[in-house]
Amino acid sequence: MSVPGAWYLGLAAMLFTIGGVGLLIRRNVLIMFMCVELMLNAVNLTFVTFARMLNDIGGQVVVFFVLVVAAAEVVVGLAIIVSIFRRRADATADDISLLRG
């Protein structure tokens, strides 16, 4: 266990930041969705690292629940994306502005 937990946390922070920047700069809704997955994975890595640092299995249980919620989120999100694409052929996030005032 020679790698300190702080290195894992730093890596998770970088992964979270990359996901967040990707969410802001990309306009394809599918890729924005993948960036959300990146951010969820960064948080999972943080939980596992703290579970090791604090010697607590609870952190890994939380990761288990995050995985379940992420699976549910992907299912519903992709269904929404499919129904958006059914209405218009090329939907970037900028085109979905029907509620714009």
Added chain:
Amino acid sequence: MDWVVFVVAGVAVLAGALGVILATHPVHSALMLVLTLFGVAVLFVAQQAHFLAAVQVIVYAGAIVVLFLFVIMLLGVDRSENVTADPLPGQRPIAFLAGLGLIVAIFLLSRTAWVSGAESVAGAADGPGSNIEKLAGSLFTRYLLAFEMTSVLLVIAVVGAVVLARHSPSGGVRGSEDT
């Protein structure tokens, strides 16, 4: 050896993440996402979370990325996107600045304030027994209600996906017509 594993997996994670946000082709982004997910799984193994590493590979890299690829192919959006178009001027510089500010804030906070938690509240992570035994022991006793709630959540998600994705019998789209 631990450092070698950490560096290799960390480079894979960051390279995959950058590939996801920089690739112009959605399929390439999905494959880069697989690289990141495998790297995270390796880091889970390196921290004795063996069960979660297996679940990460099976559920994320197996099911979720396949679902992404399936939707990409189903919708026929597997063509390159023009990433140079910038309909909202100034969005990207501001996004980069926000990301830079976020990571600087995280590292500054990590240098000043370490929250010290109580150890082994939900049970020890090391000691005798396998990782999956300890995880299951905690999941089916202390977190049993939350575990049952996740099954309700999954049922709701499945029903919601079916309702959202089905065609209406009249042939048209349900709800308001688009412009």
